[in-house]
Amino acid sequence: MRAILPGLSPASGLLPTQPDVLVIGGGAAALCAAIAARRAGASVLLLEEAPRWLRGGNTRHSRNLRVMHESPSPLSVGVYPDAEFASDLQRATGGTTDPALARRLIQGSAEIADWLAGAGVLFQPTASGVLPPSRKTAFLLGGGTAMVNALYATAERLGVLIRYGGAVRDPRIGQGHLDRIHCQQGSDTRTLQPRTVIVCCGGSQANRDWLRDQWGDAADGFINRGTPFATGEVLHALLRQGALPVGDPRGAYLVAVDARSPNDDGGIVTRVRCMPAGIVVDASGRRIHDEGGDTASTRYALWGQRLAACPGQIAYLILDARGLREAPPSLYPPLAAENIAGLATRLEIPAAALAETVARYNAAVRPPVAGADDSDWRTDGLEPPKSRHARPLIEPPFGAWPMRPGITFTYFGIAVDADTRVRLRDGGTVENLFAAGMIMAPNLIGRGYVSGLALTIGCVFGRIAGAEAARHARG
Amino acid sequence: MPVDESLAEARRVLGICNVCGYCNGFCDLFESAKRRPALTDTDLAHLANLCHGCRNCLYACQYAPPHVFAVNVPRALARTRQRNDAEYAWPRAWSGLLAQEPRIALLVTGGAIGLLLGIVLIGVPPETLFAAHAGAGAFYRILPWWVMVLIGVLPLGWSLLAIGTGLRRYWRATGAPEPITAPVLWSAVRDVLTLRNQRGGGPGCNDLDDRPSHWRRWLHQTLLLGLLLCLVATLTAGLYHHFLGWQAPYPWLSLPVVFGTLGGIAMTIAALGLAWLQRREDRTPTDPAARAADRAFLAQLFLVAATGLALLAWRATPAMGLLLAFHLGSVLAFFLLLPYGKFVHGGYRFLALVNEAMDRRRGDARARGP
Numbered sequence: 001m002r003a004i005l006p007g008l009s010p011a012s013g014l015l016p017t018q019p020d021v022l023v024i025g026g027g028a029a030a031l032c033a034a035i036a037a038r039r040a041g042a043s044v045l046l047l048e049e050a051p052r053w054l055r056g057g058n059t060r061h062s063r064n065l066r067v068m069h070e071s072p073s074p075l076s077v078g079v080y081p082d083a084e085f086a087s088d089l090q091r092a093t094g095g096t097t098d099p100a101l102a103r104r105l106i107q108g109s110a111e112i113a114d115w116l117a118g119a120g121v122l123f124q125p126t127a128s129g130v131l132p133p134s135r136k137t138a139f140l141l142g143g144g145t146a147m148v149n150a151l152y153a154t155a156e157r158l159g160v161l162i163r164y165g166g167a168v169r170d171p172r173i174g175q176g177h178l179d180r181i182h183c184q185q186g187s188d189t190r191t192l193q194p195r196t197v198i199v200c201c202g203g204s205q206a207n208r209d210w211l212r213d214q215w216g217d218a219a220d221g222f223i224n225r226g227t228p229f230a231t232g233e234v235l236h237a238l239l240r241q242g243a244l245p246v247g248d249p250r251g252a253y254l255v256a257v258d259a260r261s262p263n264d265d266g267g268i269v270t271r272v273r274c275m276p277a278g279i280v281v282d283a284s285g286r287r288i289h290d291e292g293g294d295t296a297s298t299r300y301a302l303w304g305q306r307l308a309a310c311p312g313q314i315a316y317l318i319l320d321a322r323g324l325r326e327a328p329p330s331l332y333p334p335l336a337a338e339n340i341a342g343l344a345t346r347l348e349i350p351a352a353a354l355a356e357t358v359a360r361y362n363a364a365v366r367p368p369v370a371g372a373d374d375s376d377w378r379t380d381g382l383e384p385p386k387s388r389h390a391r392p393l394i395e396p397p398f399g400a401w402p403m404r405p406g407i408t409f410t411y412f413g414i415a416v417d418a419d420t421r422v423r424l425r426d427g428g429t430v431e432n433l434f435a436a437g438m439i440m441a442p443n444l445i446g447r448g449y450v451s452g453l454a455l456t457i458g459c460v461f462g463r464i465a466g467a468e469a470a471r472h473a474r475g
Numbered sequence: 476m477p478v479d480e481s482l483a484e485a486r487r488v489l490g491i492c493n494v495c496g497y498c499n500g501f502c503d504l505f506e507s508a509k510r511r512p513a514l515t516d517t518d519l520a521h522l523a524n525l526c527h528g529c530r531n532c533l534y535a536c537q538y539a540p541p542h543v544f545a546v547n548v549p550r551a552l553a554r555t556r557q558r559n560d561a562e563y564a565w566p567r568a569w570s571g572l573l574a575q576e577p578r579i580a581l582l583v584t585g586g587a588i589g590l591l592l593g594i595v596l597i598g599v600p601p602e603t604l605f606a607a608h609a610g611a612g613a614f615y616r617i618l619p620w621w622v623m624v625l626i627g628v629l630p631l632g633w634s635l636l637a638i639g640t641g642l643r644r645y646w647r648a649t650g651a652p653e654p655i656t657a658p659v660l661w662s663a664v665r666d667v668l669t670l671r672n673q674r675g676g677g678p679g680c681n682d683l684d685d686r687p688s689h690w691r692r693w694l695h696q697t698l699l700l701g702l703l704l705c706l707v708a709t710l711t712a713g714l715y716h717h718f719l720g721w722q723a724p725y726p727w728l729s730l731p732v733v734f735g736t737l738g739g740i741a742m743t744i745a746a747l748g749l750a751w752l753q754r755r756e757d758r759t760p761t762d763p764a765a766r767a768a769d770r771a772f773l774a775q776l777f778l779v780a781a782t783g784l785a786l787l788a789w790r791a792t793p794a795m796g797l798l799l800a801f802h803l804g805s806v807l808a809f810f811l812l813l814p815y816g817k818f819v820h821g822g823y824r825f826l827a828l829v830n831e832a833m834d835r836r837r838g839d840a841r842a843r844g845p
């Protein structure tokens with residue numbers, strides 16, 4: 001292996017200007033890329049814009065990855081064959097998947113748990129007995145932050161030079177080659193000319209201005225569930241330099257989160273999940289959709305889109321005491337009141353309208369016919385209907401969770417070839433520029449989602465990009 | 476931190492964990508907290524003792540400070556333990572001693588050693604005190620047998636009573652109503668022997684920083700083993716004295732001396748090792764008061780073990796008299812302070828593990844159906 005970085009001790013504050021491989025980002029994709037490239041013998045510099053305590057992007061917030069396994073494993077029950085993964089991907093993304101990348105993803109996923117374990121990542125075996133049963137995904141012991149810690153420790157041990165708090169800006173592409181890039185640390189800007197670059201800096205979900213360009217004022221009502229550093233600066237700069245875009249700029253994976261959540265980084269605990277236990281009304285006090293209708297795991301994302309369409313991007317899940325008892329634990333307590341009028345006052349929505357909505361709903365509720373399932377309570381003649389779990393809201397006290405759309409990632413990124421090399425709008429690729437993780441995930445998921453996919457994309461393509469970049473750099 | 480703030484903080488933090496649950500592979504705490512969503516004061520007392528302070532869930536937490544959610548489970552629960560140890564102390568009026576642990580430990584230990592030194596310096600003629608003694612009954616020429624028994628039995632009896640009362644109150648508050656069965660006990664004993672909850676689901680604790688290791692766990696068990704060996708040494712010595720009529724000091728290869736030596740060495744090494752870990756560890760996640768209490772207790776254990784070993788090494792020299800006074804003084808202080816310091820965690824933690832084993836069994840029975 002080559003010296004860590006010629007002429008520079010890792011302790012020195014200076015940045016090497018010509019590393020073999022520059023990795024931009026600090027989440028799963030970046031770390032896997034850096035480790036793979038370093039193991040292939042390249043000198044590697046990793047620039048993470050976040051400070052050390054916030055390192056790891058959205059990866060910090062995640063829990064499981066989707067892995068193909070043809071035989072039962074300690075990490076996931078049963079089997080999840082290649083063909084099933086392929087058809088899940090096809091179905092969930094509405095056929096937007098690039099077939100060549102899908103092949104690499106699925107094959108790579110079969111090895112990724114072992115590869116990560118070899119890099120120090122710990123998984124939680126199903127035998128621990130405390131996991132939701134999962135055939136298609138493997139769970140990280142302690143979640144994504146534990147994984148991020150393990151990967152940073154391994155990268156450091158291998159001699160990857162890591163710098164926090166430095167933003168990468170202004171990549172310059174000429175003649176199918178990335179010539180230079182800037183790194184900004186405070187007021188200090190440095191020009192780097194790395195042999196190869198891997199961009200792993202996520203999507204644009206934290207960029208308010210950009211979101212406003214796509215969504216208009218509605219963007220102001222969004223809450224960013226993950227890292228504030230996913231601003232897409234590098235992505236958009238590369239697109240301006242001629243890189244080929246992929247996906248839908250207005251596409252976003254939105255879920256319902258508590259409206260009181262912090263603007264960024266609230267993570268997994270801000271979700272509101274128990275719509276079937278009550279009714280959802282908008283700021284005018286009227287119901288917006290069938291709360292009992294969704295059953296698939298996509299229901300979280302469906303509510304995110306519905307909230308984005310609400311006036312002011314806010315709505316309220318209203319429950320009575322019975323629903324409150326059934327609700328899972330929540331980050332913030334529900335806003336409670338002894339009667340519906342009091343609740344409306346607390347929520348600052350028209351009391352008469354809410355009272356009428358609840359009264360009409362209660363009047364329309366029909367218990368299940370004898371012998372039917374207990375969930376089979378439904379409304380009769382109500383618009384919109386509530387098709388399951390339609391219990392009347394009668395037992396005080398009443399409670400409400402205010403909800404907003406929580407943005408998780410964007411479906412807009414940069415096109416890559418099967419080796420993760422960045423493609424150009426006018427054909428061809430940038431020979432020394434690679435991309436991995438959410439920045440290129442829209443090649444595989446133009447819309448839709450299935451759990452554990454994003455992390456697998458990050459790890460599998462990070463690993464591939466690292467190896468390819470090292471090969472290119474060492475020529 | 477004032478009393479109820481520590482409970483409020485633990486409730487707030489575990490409330491977030493109950494929504495998240497990412498850490499449920501590290502230890503039993505997270506599933507146990509899920510089964511107790513109301514997180515009442517007694518729930519928190521149980522949960523605090525279930526947490527083995529390994530800190531894995533702190534380094535793994537996406538909400539660890541400086542995040543606005545500021546989730547630090549080990550610190551919140553260390554504070555809750557501090558608070559509960561005081562709440563369940565007996566007599567209640569003395570619970571203040573716990574809050575002052577380092578200072579009290581210093582005072583009582585100094586006082587006890589001073590007392591014993593005083594007794595021998597005043598009560599024993601210098602030509603006896605500073606002579607080299609050999610053969611059976613050598614120690615009793617410095618202090619009569621009954622004085623030694625008094626020094627042992629009286630404070631120990633009191634302390635066991637106080638600890639027992641605390642434990643009974645604790646179990647009444649947190650424990651399950653049904654009787655404790657043998658399988659449950661065995662499960663809890665196994666959890667103590669392996670410190671299962673301190674294994675972080677396998678890789679070990681974050682002893683020093685964000686990398687896992689098993690050092691703390693091994694050192695703690697060495698300490699436990701050392702204490703146990705010393706106990707066995709004392710008991711065999713008692714048997715020798717009462718039933719065989721053999722008088723201390725016993726020969727180097729006799730059971731009491733072998734057990735005592737091994738136990739003393741184990742305790743000394745383990746206490747030094749744990750103190751070293753404490754000095755080197757990342758301090759941000761821990762509670763200063765709890766750390767100070769740990770240090771005070773470690774110092775006491777070290778003193779008891781080290782003076783015992785010194786007595787053994789120089790028992791045939793003229794230094795024996797003073798060393799004996801030193802050792803007995805530190806033992807006296809150790810016994811006196813048992814209910815008012817870190818030692819009590821052993822009992823509370825054991826009961827928490829019993830409780831947890833019962834809970835799990837009940838859950839299994841429910842899952843199997845009637």
Ligand SMILES: Cc1cc2nc3c(=O)[nH]c(=O)nc-3n(C[C@H](O)[C@H](O)[C@H](O)COP(=O)(O)OP(=O)(O)OC[C@H]3O[C@@H](n4cnc5c(N)ncnc54)[C@H](O)[C@@H]3O)c2cc1C
Pocket residue numbers: 024025026027028029030047048049050055056057058059060061062063064065066166167168169200201202203225226227229230231232233234266267268408409436437438439451452453454455456458
């Ligand atoms: C709450 C939540 C839960 C999730 N749970 C799961 C899950 O269980 N399973 C799953 O598969 N996926 C999950 N996801 C999605 C998944 O975490 C991410 O999509 C995935 O981790 C992305 O990895 P990445 O490396 O591409 O990007 P990230 O992990 O987001 O990393 C991007 C990195 O780039 C850095 N960066 C950005 N711009 C710059 C710049 N200009 N210069 C330098 N650095 C920069 C950022 O600081 C960050 O470290 C979840 C997402 C959220 C928000």
Ligand code: HEM
Pocket residue numbers: 526527528667673691695698699702749750753769770772773776817818820821822824825
């Ligand atoms: C049921 C038996 C016991 C259990 C389950 C147990 C468990 C634990 C745990 C989990 C810790 C770390 C968290 C904390 O600081 O509280 C700890 C610390 C400690 N224990 Fe125990 N313990 C037991 C008995 C004992 C006994 C009998 C001793 C005395 C020899 C002892 C001495 C110590 C010391 C000195 C520490 C502090 C170590 C440090 O500095 O980190 N323990 N114990």
Ligand code: SF4
Pocket residue numbers: 143491492493495496497498499505532533535536537538539546548
């Ligand atoms: S400690 Fe943090 S990561 Fe672990 S369960 Fe609690 S909130 Fe979740």
Ligand code: SF4
Pocket residue numbers: 498501502503504525526527528529530531532533548549672673675
């Ligand atoms: S034992 Fe460790 S992982 Fe479990 S709660 Fe305590 S510090 Fe967290």
